[in-house]
Amino acid sequence: MPDFNISNRIVKLFPLFLFLVLFGGCTKKKTIAFYYWKSDCRVEKNFKYPLYVKVLDINKKGIFKTACFREHIPVVYIENDIFKIDIDVDKIVKREVKSENIQFDCDWTLSTKERYFSFLKRMKKIYKRVSVTIRLHQLKYFSRTGVPPVDEGVLMLYNMSDFKDPYTRNYVLDLKETKKYFKNFKSYPLKLNVALPIYSTAFVIRYGEVVGLIDDVRKKDLDSSFFETLGKNRFRVMKTRYFKGKLLYEGDILRVDEVDLNMLKEAVETIPFTFDRVIFFRYGNLKNWNIEDLKKII
Amino acid sequence: MKKLFVISIFILKLFSCTSAWTPAYFKNAYYDFVSLPLFKDTENPLYSYSFVSPWVYEDRKDYYEKIKKRLNLREWSEYLGVDEKDIERTLYEKKPFDFKKIKNRKKREEFISYLDALGMIDYDTDWRKVLKRFLALYKKSELDFFKLRDAYNIVRAYHHLKMFDKELEFIDSLNSLKNDEVKNSIVWEWIESFKAGAIRHKGDFVVSSYLFAKVFATHKSDAYVGYYDFKVRNDKEWRELLKLAKNREDVLLFHFLRALNPKNNALWELKKMSEIDSDSVWVDRLLFLVAQKVQYTIFLLKEDCEDCKDDKKRAFREYIESFLNYLQKNRDSDFREYLFAYLKYIYNDKRVPLKNKKYQKLLDYLAYVDALEVVDEDEISKRLKEIEALFENRNIKVDLERYTIRRLYELYPKDSVKKSLAKCFYDREEKYYCKLDFRKSLDLNKLNEFVNLKNKRRNYIENLLLSKKETDLGERLIRVYYSVLYTAEGDFKKALKYVKNLPVLKNYDDTYYWDKKDFMRGSFYNPFNVDFTANNRALPRSKLYTHERFLKTILKIKKKLKQDPNSVTDNFLMANAWYNISDFGNSPMFAKIYRCVVCVDPKALPKLQKAKEYYLKVLSLTSDRELRAKVYYQLMKIALGKKMIEKWKEEKYYIYGDFSPFKWVKDSDEYKDLYRELEKYKDTKYYKEIKDCAGFQYFK
Numbered sequence: 001m002p003d004f005n006i007s008n009r010i011v012k013l014f015p016l017f018l019f020l021v022l023f024g025g026c027t028k029k030k031t032i033a034f035y036y037w038k039s040d041c042r043v044e045k046n047f048k049y050p051l052y053v054k055v056l057d058i059n060k061k062g063i064f065k066t067a068c069f070r071e072h073i074p075v076v077y078i079e080n081d082i083f084k085i086d087i088d089v090d091k092i093v094k095r096e097v098k099s100e101n102i103q104f105d106c107d108w109t110l111s112t113k114e115r116y117f118s119f120l121k122r123m124k125k126i127y128k129r130v131s132v133t134i135r136l137h138q139l140k141y142f143s144r145t146g147v148p149p150v151d152e153g154v155l156m157l158y159n160m161s162d163f164k165d166p167y168t169r170n171y172v173l174d175l176k177e178t179k180k181y182f183k184n185f186k187s188y189p190l191k192l193n194v195a196l197p198i199y200s201t202a203f204v205i206r207y208g209e210v211v212g213l214i215d216d217v218r219k220k221d222l223d224s225s226f227f228e229t230l231g232k233n234r235f236r237v238m239k240t241r242y243f244k245g246k247l248l249y250e251g252d253i254l255r256v257d258e259v260d261l262n263m264l265k266e267a268v269e270t271i272p273f274t275f276d277r278v279i280f281f282r283y284g285n286l287k288n289w290n291i292e293d294l295k296k297i298i
Numbered sequence: 299m300k301k302l303f304v305i306s307i308f309i310l311k312l313f314s315c316t317s318a319w320t321p322a323y324f325k326n327a328y329y330d331f332v333s334l335p336l337f338k339d340t341e342n343p344l345y346s347y348s349f350v351s352p353w354v355y356e357d358r359k360d361y362y363e364k365i366k367k368r369l370n371l372r373e374w375s376e377y378l379g380v381d382e383k384d385i386e387r388t389l390y391e392k393k394p395f396d397f398k399k400i401k402n403r404k405k406r407e408e409f410i411s412y413l414d415a416l417g418m419i420d421y422d423t424d425w426r427k428v429l430k431r432f433l434a435l436y437k438k439s440e441l442d443f444f445k446l447r448d449a450y451n452i453v454r455a456y457h458h459l460k461m462f463d464k465e466l467e468f469i470d471s472l473n474s475l476k477n478d479e480v481k482n483s484i485v486w487e488w489i490e491s492f493k494a495g496a497i498r499h500k501g502d503f504v505v506s507s508y509l510f511a512k513v514f515a516t517h518k519s520d521a522y523v524g525y526y527d528f529k530v531r532n533d534k535e536w537r538e539l540l541k542l543a544k545n546r547e548d549v550l551l552f553h554f555l556r557a558l559n560p561k562n563n564a565l566w567e568l569k570k571m572s573e574i575d576s577d578s579v580w581v582d583r584l585l586f587l588v589a590q591k592v593q594y595t596i597f598l599l600k601e602d603c604e605d606c607k608d609d610k611k612r613a614f615r616e617y618i619e620s621f622l623n624y625l626q627k628n629r630d631s632d633f634r635e636y637l638f639a640y641l642k643y644i645y646n647d648k649r650v651p652l653k654n655k656k657y658q659k660l661l662d663y664l665a666y667v668d669a670l671e672v673v674d675e676d677e678i679s680k681r682l683k684e685i686e687a688l689f690e691n692r693n694i695k696v697d698l699e700r701y702t703i704r705r706l707y708e709l710y711p712k713d714s715v716k717k718s719l720a721k722c723f724y725d726r727e728e729k730y731y732c733k734l735d736f737r738k739s740l741d742l743n744k745l746n747e748f749v750n751l752k753n754k755r756r757n758y759i760e761n762l763l764l765s766k767k768e769t770d771l772g773e774r775l776i777r778v779y780y781s782v783l784y785t786a787e788g789d790f791k792k793a794l795k796y797v798k799n800l801p802v803l804k805n806y807d808d809t810y811y812w813d814k815k816d817f818m819r820g821s822f823y824n825p826f827n828v829d830f831t832a833n834n835r836a837l838p839r840s841k842l843y844t845h846e847r848f849l850k851t852i853l854k855i856k857k858k859l860k861q862d863p864n865s866v867t868d869n870f871l872m873a874n875a876w877y878n879i880s881d882f883g884n885s886p887m888f889a890k891i892y893r894c895v896v897c898v899d900p901k902a903l904p905k906l907q908k909a910k911e912y913y914l915k916v917l918s919l920t921s922d923r924e925l926r927a928k929v930y931y932q933l934m935k936i937a938l939g940k941k942m943i944e945k946w947k948e949e950k951y952y953i954y955g956d957f958s959p960f961k962w963v964k965d966s967d968e969y970k971d972l973y974r975e976l977e978k979y980k981d982t983k984y985y986k987e988i989k990d991c992a993g994f995q996y997f998k
Contacts, residue, residue, distance in 0.1 A: 063422065204561065206615040207595075208614050241533055242536065245531040246561065247530070247559075252563075
């Protein structure tokens with residue numbers, strides 16, 4: 001017999017309602033954004049994606065201002081050790097950053113956690129929306145490293161291996177390393193978004209040691225008359241010469257660490273939490289990518 | 299020995315590299331037998347470990363900051379006619395100055411204005427205001443001494459404000475200031491460095507690098523800036539720079555500066571420089587640095603590379619051998635010959651005879667130490683003193699001592715105090731851990747050995763062993779440690795003898811205690827009480843229970859037990875005390891020199907066993923159900939402690955507040971029996987009290 005009792009129908013439909021309320025957010029469209037880390041403030045006109053622009057670098061040597069693009073999201077880099085010395089970071093940030101949103105990039109440690117977190121609490125009172133960068137180790141061991149008291153975290157999915165080790169597989173993005181950090185992941189008590197790399201780096205290996213790096217080198221940049229291919233991402237320098245501002249010597253080995261679309265896709269698939277934005281690091285490397293391709297990976 | 303010997307320390311200006319590209323691991327046991335002081339009694343910390351030290355950037359900067367400060371203070375003091383200390387307090391520490399000390403009124407007035415303006419420069423400086431202020435002062439100033447310093451601050455402000463055209467224009471206008479009064483001031487050096495920087499910012503890398511090279515080669519107070527900012531970005535710039543060279547020395551200087559960049563290949567540059575002029579002082583200077591790197595690589599290969607991959611080892615060998623081959627062909631001075639012989643010896647034990655007797659003796663001594671099999675301290679002391687007498691530089695002596703004592707460390711008997719002292723002596727970098735390890739390693743035998751060593755007539759080696767602050771135990775600390783170790787042994791009488799009337803320390807910082815409780819020699823808990831937690835620290839903190847009071851009380855209980863071995867209360871208190879002075883109780887500091895809070899020390903076992911003996915005695919004596927319940931619960935805690943020790947011996951785990959130990963103990967038969975017994979006392983008040991407590995819940 002059909003059930004015409006309205007209240008009964010509501011009760012029966014309640015699980016569906018609850019499902020929609022709880023998981024309705026999952027269908028929210030994911031967006032992309034970029035980090036802008038240079039100080040030259042040169043950006044393509046009509047660039048339509050959000051930029052997280054480093055506007056302030058506060059370190060022990062002083063304050064470095066690179067304030068530009070006021071319409072985007074300002075990022076303030078704070079050297080961790082700043083929280084060990086007597087510097088009024090609040091005053092500097094308040095004076096230099098006038099914005100509703102703000103992001104802080106600080107690789108805090110147990111010894112600075114308390115001061116950094118209380119600083120963030122004060123920032124929460126000033127800015128409408130505060131986000132912070134989170135390193136993989138801070139995610140995995142959050143019971144010890146603490147959870148920043150902000151609105152949102154951005155998990156940095158790059159620079160995760162030991163760059164000084166000549167045998168590092170890929171310093172920019174190593175999915176095997178990433179998976180180790182995500183193993184046994186249950187939850188993180190803060191809304192998280194993700195930062196993914198689109199940059200590339202060449203590491204210079206000489207006499208068994210990593211002695212330097214050259215930014216923004218891709219395999220396709222290496223001229224075969226100067227570089228002999230040794231393996232998948234390893235090349236030998238055949239003649240002493242300058243290359244992209246760095247002096248390379250005959251016999252040096254170059255390890256080129258870069259990412260491709262497939263790697264980025266796989267990285268996104270391994271992320272064990274829901275997110276609604278991917279921020280690519282960084283705008284300066286966009287010349288090597290097609291934005292539409294990047295949008296497809298999320 | 300070539301030109302190297304006639305060059306003064308200020309002209310040398312050897313710099314090294316930025317800290318970012320130094321090896322990740324710098325073994326603290328390494329010695330430096332290729333440093334400049336071996337050949338000339340002079341110190342330039344920038345020579346040492348130039349390519350291998352993680353602290354080289356700070357070292358280099360600190361070194362020149364000190365020189366800069368010294369020269370600056372001298373200029374101020376001579377000009378104002380006041381003591382350097384007074385100037386230092388004001389200029390560097392921002393303390394008030396007694397202006398009456400400046401006799402000349404004009405100088406006094408200008409100094410006041412200068413200080414006032416200088417006060418605007420801080421961590422968070424508004425450089426526009428600074429510029430305005432100093433421009434005004436510069437115009438107003440009548441004394442060239444102040445005018446020059448105002449000018450410097452104007453240059454500085456322009457630089458910070460990125461007004462480089464203005465900065466250069468202003469610097470050019472300063473020529474008229476170069477009169478007799480101020481022409482030799484070091485302030486000109488700073489202005490020249492800023493000029494090179496401004497040219498760099500305007501985009502002329504070649505000219506600015508040339509100027510920075512000159513800063514590096516000629517400045518007394520900020521030469522490191524020259525190294526740091528010498529930059530060439532491409533082949534074209536390098537060719538243009540070479541064209542600017544006035545002579546061959548300039549070319550060698552450029553190569554030298556390139557070599558100092560740790561990202562570059564110093565060995566390649568050295569060979570290139572030798573092709574241009576093998577006798578150049580720049581070649582000798584670079585030889586030192588490369589030799590240090592090679593020395594370090596040899597240590598790395600021999601001592602730290604067991605697990606290195608084969609191609610890494612091959613790469614290290616290739617580097618070392620390439621340098622040795624180069625040296626073999628260029629052994630045309632005592633110092634080069636020595637470098638070759640020394641590195642050859644430490645690389646593959648090959649001895650190469652030397653013409654120079656002093657260096658031959660040094661190599662002979664190193665070989666003698668390496669070959670030691672028996673410890674004859676008198677003979678070793680004699681030979682060490684002889685070799686030390688050949689070198690005036692303290693650092694060489696220190697390295698010789700560390701080299702010797704490191705070998706002795708390997709030869710001293712395993713559990714001897716001398717072995718522990720030797721470890722601390724040569725372990726240069728890890729002072730905290732060495733102090734910690736030394737104290738942790740002490741037992742009654744070692745402490746006796748230490749006291750005997752302190753009180754006897756000592757040889758040179760023994761004096762060295764006792765010379766380190768980290769292993770120095772004063773009279774008070776020796777008494778404290780005796781009292782602790784005797785307490786652990788259960789010899790409370792002797793322990794009391796040492797702790798009685800122990801002088802009270804007034805200053806916490808004077809001590810080597812690990813925490814406040816140790817410093818105060820007491821516990822915040824009653825060591826005779828137990829509660830429902832495993833460590834008996836749930837009860838409110840009491841007034842400090844001193845070690846002396848603990849010993850007096852326990853001696854009284856012992857006396858009572860002697861009179862009446864069946865006293866239930868005294869057996870119970872005795873058991874509690876033994877548990878509490880174990881690592882698992884509330885007052886371990888009475889019987890332990892240092893307790894690691896995240897690890898387990900198997901030495902706690904005898905204390906637990908003592909406690910267990912007394913608890914079992916209580917069980918055999920009493921039928922009081924409340925007390926029996928309490929005792930069974932205490933025995934469960936002991937079982938837990940024993941399980942933790944057992945587990946620690948199997949696999950070293952660290953305790954981070956999780957409850958794994960409770961899980962392990964539940965499987966043991968001892969625990970199961972005890973739990974079963976305790977369950978029989980469900981009706982007791984005690985059981986009802988503890989049954990809901992977290993500590994007990996984990997046991998269940």
